[in-house]
Amino acid sequence: MPKEISITDIGADQSRSLPQHDRYYPQRIEKKWFERWSQDDSLYRAEANSTKTKYYVLEMLPYPSGALHMGHVRNYAIGDALARYMWMNDYNVLHPMGWDSFGLPAENAAISNNTPPREWTLRNIANMKAQMKRLGFAYDWSREVTTCLPDYYRWNQWFFLKLFEKDMAYRKKSKVNWCPKCATVLANEQVVGGRCWRHEDTLVEQRELEQWFLRTTKYSDELLGDLDKLEGWPEKVRTMQRNWIGRSEGTLVDFKVDESQAVLEEFQRVISKHLGVRKTEVALESHLADALSGLDHVERVMAIEEAFGIKVSEADAVTIRELSKNRGTISVFTTRVDTIFGATSVQLAPEHPLVAEFAVNDAALSTKVDVLIAEQRKAKEIGDIGAIEKHGVNTGRFAVNPYNGEKVPIWVANYILMDYGTGAIMSVPAHDERDYEFAKKFGLEIRQVIVSNDDSVSQELPFTPLNGKLVNSGEFGGLSSEEAIKKMSALAEKNGFGKATVTYRLKDWGISRQRYWGTPIPMLFCDKDGIVSVPESELPIILPDNVDITLTGGSPLGRVPEFVNATCPKCGGPARRETDTMDTFVDSSWYFYRYTDAHNDKAPFDSKAVAYWFPIDQYIGGVEHAILHLIYSRFWTKFMRDMGLIKNDEPIDRLFTQGMVIKDGAKMSKSLGNVVSPDEMIAQYGADSARLYSLFAAPPDRDLDWQESGVEGVFRFLGRVYRFVTATQQPPAKGGYTEAERSPSARNLQRALHQTIKRVSRDFDGRWHFNTSIAALMELTNSLTAMSADISSGNISPEDLAYARKTLVLLLAPFAPYLAHELWETLGEKESLLRAPWPKYDPALAAEDEIEIPVQINGKTRGRVTVAAGSSEEVIREAVFADEKIKSLIKGKQIVKVIIVPGKLVNIVVR
RNA sequence: GCCGGGAUGGCGGAACUGGCAGACGCAGCGGACUCAAAAUCCGCCGACCUUCGGGUCAUGGGGGUUCAAGUCCCCCUCCCGGCACCA
Numbered sequence: 001m002p003k004e005i006s007i008t009d010i011g012a013d014q015s016r017s018l019p020q021h022d023r024y025y026p027q028r029i030e031k032k033w034f035e036r037w038s039q040d041d042s043l044y045r046a047e048a049n050s051t052k053t054k055y056y057v058l059e060m061l062p063y064p065s066g067a068l069h070m071g072h073v074r075n076y077a078i079g080d081a082l083a084r085y086m087w088m089n090d091y092n093v094l095h096p097m098g099w100d101s102f103g104l105p106a107e108n109a110a111i112s113n114n115t116p117p118r119e120w121t122l123r124n125i126a127n128m129k130a131q132m133k134r135l136g137f138a139y140d141w142s143r144e145v146t147t148c149l150p151d152y153y154r155w156n157q158w159f160f161l162k163l164f165e166k167d168m169a170y171r172k173k174s175k176v177n178w179c180p181k182c183a184t185v186l187a188n189e190q191v192v193g194g195r196c197w198r199h200e201d202t203l204v205e206q207r208e209l210e211q212w213f214l215r216t217t218k219y220s221d222e223l224l225g226d227l228d229k230l231e232g233w234p235e236k237v238r239t240m241q242r243n244w245i246g247r248s249e250g251t252l253v254d255f256k257v258d259e260s261q262a263v264l265e266e267f268q269r270v271i272s273k274h275l276g277v278r279k280t281e282v283a284l285e286s287h288l289a290d291a292l293s294g295l296d297h298v299e300r301v302m303a304i305e306e307a308f309g310i311k312v313s314e315a316d317a318v319t320i321r322e323l324s325k326n327r328g329t330i331s332v333f334t335t336r337v338d339t340i341f342g343a344t345s346v347q348l349a350p351e352h353p354l355v356a357e358f359a360v361n362d363a364a365l366s367t368k369v370d371v372l373i374a375e376q377r378k379a380k381e382i383g384d385i386g387a388i389e390k391h392g393v394n395t396g397r398f399a400v401n402p403y404n405g406e407k408v409p410i411w412v413a414n415y416i417l418m419d420y421g422t423g424a425i426m427s428v429p430a431h432d433e434r435d436y437e438f439a440k441k442f443g444l445e446i447r448q449v450i451v452s453n454d455d456s457v458s459q460e461l462p463f464t465p466l467n468g469k470l471v472n473s474g475e476f477g478g479l480s481s482e483e484a485i486k487k488m489s490a491l492a493e494k495n496g497f498g499k500a501t502v503t504y505r506l507k508d509w510g511i512s513r514q515r516y517w518g519t520p521i522p523m524l525f526c527d528k529d530g531i532v533s534v535p536e537s538e539l540p541i542i543l544p545d546n547v548d549i550t551l552t553g554g555s556p557l558g559r560v561p562e563f564v565n566a567t568c569p570k571c572g573g574p575a576r577r578e579t580d581t582m583d584t585f586v587d588s589s590w591y592f593y594r595y596t597d598a599h600n601d602k603a604p605f606d607s608k609a610v611a612y613w614f615p616i617d618q619y620i621g622g623v624e625h626a627i628l629h630l631i632y633s634r635f636w637t638k639f640m641r642d643m644g645l646i647k648n649d650e651p652i653d654r655l656f657t658q659g660m661v662i663k664d665g666a667k668m669s670k671s672l673g674n675v676v677s678p679d680e681m682i683a684q685y686g687a688d689s690a691r692l693y694s695l696f697a698a699p700p701d702r703d704l705d706w707q708e709s710g711v712e713g714v715f716r717f718l719g720r721v722y723r724f725v726t727a728t729q730q731p732p733a734k735g736g737y738t739e740a741e742r743s744p745s746a747r748n749l750q751r752a753l754h755q756t757i758k759r760v761s762r763d764f765d766g767r768w769h770f771n772t773s774i775a776a777l778m779e780l781t782n783s784l785t786a787m788s789a790d791i792s793s794g795n796i797s798p799e800d801l802a803y804a805r806k807t808l809v810l811l812l813a814p815f816a817p818y819l820a821h822e823l824w825e826t827l828g829e830k831e832s833l834l835r836a837p838w839p840k841y842d843p844a845l846a847a848e849d850e851i852e853i854p855v856q857i858n859g860k861t862r863g864r865v866t867v868a869a870g871s872s873e874e875v876i877r878e879a880v881f882a883d884e885k886i887k888s889l890i891k892g893k894q895i896v897k898v899i900i901v902p903g904k905l906v907n908i909v910v911r
Numbered sequence: 912g913c914c915g916g917g918a919u920g921g922c923g924g925a926a927c928u929g930g931c932a933g934a935c936g937c938a939g940c941g942g943a944c945u946c947a948a949a950a951u952c953c954g955c956c957g958a959c960c961u962u963c964g965g966g967u968c969a970u971g972g973g974g975g976u977u978c979a980a981g982u983c984c985c986c987c988u989c990c991c992g993g994c995a996c997c998a
Contacts, residue, residue: 023950235916236915240993243994243995250998332998334998335997336998420998433912434996435998503997623993697936702916705922707923707938709922713935717935719950767927771923771936772934775924778934859977859979860979864931905979
């Protein structure tokens with residue numbers, strides 16, 4: 001059963017044993033309100049049919065690892081403060097929470113503790129939910145989403161069927177990333193520097209597997225273009241997504257493979273063998289070579305036999321036939337087609353299919369290519385493909401540059417990537433640094449075809465800028481690079497040897513996982529009908545319990561015959577179920593839509609509910625999801641829109657990424673042993689202090705350096721607030737104050753309150769620097785405490801004091817809800833604090849009566865004068881020149897200039 | 912290499928649009944209360960000089976713009992994060 005946090009455990013605090021009436025005693029207060037909220041949390045619920053403006057605030061749902069850590073507390077404290085602030089500003093707030101509860105840790109726990117994943121996960125959820133409640137987070141639990149339960153994952157399956165229907169999900173055999181520790185495939189997004197995103201020490205391997213893919217690339221352009229619209233997102237995240245999508249405009253150019261040279265060489269070999277001389281001694285006269293190139297291979301063999309009086313063996317004839325085959329074209333992708341007259345070779349990735357063909361009859365080439373492949377793999381494994389030294393092999397074949405008919409050698413090189421572009425490039429050493437380096441090393445020709453328009457610019461090779469003009473480029477000579485790119489692309493398209501195109505780094509999303517604890521993919525394999533989808537009416541395909549989990553031997557579900565064996569819905573014959581499960585990022589790609597209608601069993605959600613709540617007004621979470629979750633969920637949104645299910649193009653209007661929680665210079669982690677448990681914090685200082693400190697110690701977007709002693713500080717602050725509200729003496733009633741009659745002390749009080757209202761509200765509405773909001777509340781509390789003499793002497797009316805107490809409590813409510821609720825009740829307020837109106841800022845009351853203006857002489861502060869607020873330049877000038885100190889300082893000097901910034905400062909420039 | 916973010920006291924951090932650098936908090940020092948401690952309250956708290964009035968220097972380094980620069984411009988160093996032989 002779930003282990004609820006025992007509240008009585010928490011209250012045991014022996015060191016502080018003073019009478020409780022004048023002491024802040026969080027354990028007592030928090031216990032009381034915890035119990036009340038446990039009985040009734042209806043105020044945390046979003047309202048149905050509300051006339052208020054909606055506000056959807058969401059924190060990223062956690063993986064139920066077992067217990068909350070301070071990073072969670074910080075994340076949720078930010079969201080909770082915002083939710084409470086919006087409630088107090090009369091919005092209809094949706095603030096839900098759920099569990100991203102499929103995933104590998106549950107399987108690992110199953111193996112090491114012999115606990116079924118389901119049980120382990122649900123127990124963790126119960127524990128973490130109790131912690132969240134203990135921390136006082138105001139979630140609408142009636143909408144809780146748990147992704148590992150069938151009422152949720154059935155809709156993953158439903159979506160998969162829709163994706164399959166629309167040809168947005170497909171099955172393909174391909175090279176995939178494999179993490180040996182996870183014993184499963186990883187998406188490209190889950191590989192970080194060649195290593196598994198979960199296992200920093202584990203290198204990802206490449207395996208060839210049949211996988212389900214989602215066509216994320218269909219939305220490449222939209223995913224990229226719409227980033228410009230997401231103005232409420234951090235620039236950093238948008239940039240990371242732009243880089244990830246990696247759009248680049250360029251030109252595809254087809255180079256025809258020319259075999260005549262290789263054929264000639266083969267003839268040389270054959271002839272030299274027969275004549276018993278070295279290959280180089282066989283001179284093929286050029287006319288013969290030309291003649292050969294026009295013949296088919298049989299005619300070639302006959303021609304050679306006749307000319308040299310030899311008999312070509314059957315085996316050699318076969319080789320010649322192979323070499324004579326037209327091997328088609330090599331398509332290269334380039335962003336600089338303007339440099340193509342400088343292309344002096346074509347370079348293929350070692351794993352390019354053509355390379356294997358070339359190597360079939362060339363053992364030497366094959367061996368060399370294997371070395372290149374090995375080098376490339378190794379580099380990928382270290383995670384630094386740039387670190388390997390450039391290496392290449394000449395295939396002896398040639399390709400024809402379609403722009404000038406020139407034959408250039410075809411090489412294979414270890415720095416060419418198969419998975420970008422076409423896996424082949426044209427090499428232009430004069431105008432590309434990498435090609436230059438390669439050409440130098442292997443003695444390839446370097447031919448400059450772009451020159452600078454500007455003589456003052458250094459033209460040292462490689463000359464790469466785009467602002468030159470073409471030379472040695474036939475009909476294109478003299479054009480600027482930009483013009484040339486357009487014209488040359490157009491020519492390629494017209495003549496059918498290429499076209500302008502766009503290439504992306506983004507790949508389709510491989511979602512198959514060879515694991516147990518995930519959503520079963522609702523597909524069947526039938527010997528007769530092939531791949532068949534499960535009929536919608538049969539959903540959900542339930543993930544079976546009692547499965548033997550091991551990390552070897554493929555998908556655990558494959559060992560459950562009751563699961564695997566099914567009936568083909570088309571032919572009624574036997575069929576085999578897909579035993580892979582879905583990537584857990586599928587779960588989190590649309591969970592926030594489910595919150596709008598969490599109990600719908602007819603559809604993933606009601607479109608009307610989504611139309612009302614979406615987009616999410618404010619999403620809050622760690623920057624580590626900048627690519628993964630945030631790109632998948634944008635994709636999912638676009639797909640659902642195209643299905644007609646929703647209207648919004650993007651799921652999230654504003655995104656906030658909070659910093660990490662650091663301790664002793666490192667990210668808090670179990671392995672480093674520097675974790676601070678929220679439970680300990682709560683036990684010692686209370687939930688309010690834990691929350692408040694996580695907001696106070698640093699601006700939310702920066703990393704937070706956790707210092708135990710800092711918590712002590714906010715705890716003391718809460719104690720001062722508690723004492724001010726509960727223990728300050730009620731002043732004697734004088735009654736009948738008008739605004740004009742207010743004592744200076746009372747004016748000061750009003751001013752302090754309204755200045756604080758302004759500062760705290762500003763932080764919520766703008767930049768979210770809650771550390772300064774809390775500092776403002778501390779300053780307010782300090783000045784209220786300092787006014788105690790004024791209060792007890794009756795200089796402040798009971799009404800003003802009551803307003804001060806009430807305002808302080810209201811301003812504190814988003815940050816320290818337990819104490820605020822307690823004090824609110826102490827003040828005799830009947831209305832719920834969560835719906836009490838946020839204090840309104842009155843500029844007139846916040847205004848200063850008098851201000852002190854610093855007076856600088858030549859930019860250095862030398863004195864100050866006090867004038868009425870809002871004084872004109874003239875008044876200030878008079879006050880400054882009447883000041884004795886200033887007078888003596890400028891005596892005998894020539895005044896060059898007097899700068900007066902009303903309300904700010906005065907600067908007198910003297911000589 | 913490219914992109915994004917940083918660098919301010921012993922520490923975490925303030926300083927909104929160029930206008931008193933160091934708010935607020937921690938730690939430290941001194942004091943009050945107390946038999947004592949805890950708790951609480953008050954004062955001091957960047958460096959150097961000082962005739963105790965004040966003065967000089969200080970926001971990673973160097974230059975510049977300006978009456979005035981932590982803030983704007985140019986150059987450089989270092990740190991964090993992301994991407995990276997992407998053709």
